[in-house]
Amino acid sequence: MIQAPNLPGWAALIVGILLLSGASLTLLGTIGLVSLKSFYERAHAPGLGTSMGSILVLSASMICFSVLQTRPVVHEILIFIFITITTPVTLMLLSRASVYRDRAEASVDQAPPDLARVQPNAPNNNDCKGQKKE
Amino acid sequence: MIQRLIPYPILSACIFSMWVLLTGFSPGHILLASVIAILVSRTMLALLPEKPALKLGWAIPKLAYYVALDIIQSNILTARIILFGKKDREADFVLMPVQLRSPYALATLSIILTATPGTLWIQHDPSRHMILIHMLDLTQKEAWVAMMKDRYEPLLMEIFE
Numbered sequence: 052m053i054q055a056p057n058l059p060g061w062a063a064l065i066v067g068i069l070l071l072s073g074a075s076l077t078l079l080g081t082i083g084l085v086s087l088k089s090f091y092e093r094a095h096a097p098g099l100g101t102s103m104g105s106i107l108v109l110s111a112s113m114i115c116f117s118v119l120q121t122r123p124v125v126h127e128i129l130i131f132i133f134i135t136i137t138t139p140v141t142l143m144l145l146s147r148a149s150v151y152r153d154r155a156e157a158s159v160d161q162a163p164p165d166l167a168r169v170q171p172n173a174p175n176n177n178d179c180k181g182q183k184k185e
Numbered sequence: 186m187i188q189r190l191i192p193y194p195i196l197s198a199c200i201f202s203m204w205v206l207l208t209g210f211s212p213g214h215i216l217l218a219s220v221i222a223i224l225v226s227r228t229m230l231a232l233l234p235e236k237p238a239l240k241l242g243w244a245i246p247k248l249a250y251y252v253a254l255d256i257i258q259s260n261i262l263t264a265r266i267i268l269f270g271k272k273d274r275e276a277d278f279v280l281m282p283v284q285l286r287s288p289y290a291l292a293t294l295s296i297i298l299t300a301t302p303g304t305l306w307i308q309h310d311p312s313r314h315m316i317l318i319h320m321l322d323l324t325q326k327e328a329w330v331a332m333m334k335d336r337y338e339p340l341l342m343e344i345f346e
Binding site for chain 1: 203206207256257260263264266267268276278295296298299300301302303304305306307308319321
């Protein structure tokens with residue numbers, strides 16, 4: 052089953068290698084998501100898929116369609132940009148929810164240091180400009 | 186006049202190039218892209234009073250280069266940990282003071298940290314200028330903190346502050 056019969060051999064080789072390595076990295080990320088122990092450790096794993104995994108798969112797509120259409124096809128860059136700038140939002144939401152729960156339940160072995168108690172004498176100003184609230 | 190018409194030139198340029206990339210080059214779409222870029226970027230006027238003081242210069246490609254290197258390196262490290270495990274590996278939180286004050290610089294830093302697996306941005310305390318990071322492998326801590334201080338913070342300061 053050949054989906055791109057007009058793709059020359061060298062390009063098919065490069066595209067294949069990039070695609071397979073990107074897919075394996077992403078798979079590895081999902082394996083890590085299941086196999087690592089604590090929540091915070093697991094949250095690291097999908098990063099493989101959203102960073103290097105997507106870069107490799109997208110560059111495979113760019114090379115494949117640039118060769119097939121004999122013109123530079125670069126709109127995959129947009130996919131990468133959008134993935135990169137949206138992942139932190141999700142990850143922060145998830146980890147902050149987990150931090151909140153760990154602190155509330157006071158599970159000492161897991162809960163991160165409370166930022167509000169690190170320097171007890173620091174002034175408590177509220178000029179955080181609509182950023183994250185403590 | 187130009188300032189009034191295009192309050193956020195970089196955002197407008199981004200929207201324009203996004204539209205052109207998505208639809209392909211044709212006179213009609215370039216016209217449409219310009220109109221959308223100007224109109225849509227104006228919505229930011231209602232949202233954000235503070236303009237980013239972005240300094241274009243060599244710091245940006247330099248930062249991109251370091252980030253790319255870092256992404257590759259941290260991917261290999263994390264993949265190795267997931268595949269083979271690591272005996273003396275310990276994952277824990279790291280508290281680090283930051284010099285950066287601009288929200289844009291901090292946002293960029295959080296994107297960089299998330300894009301490199303192995304470090305997870307948990308929290309930023311704007312009153313004490315601290316960030317809370319979770320690291321997958323604490324043996325990397327020294328190298329990583331040094332890299333933050335020597336590479337990323339000065340570059341981000343140069344770009345945003």
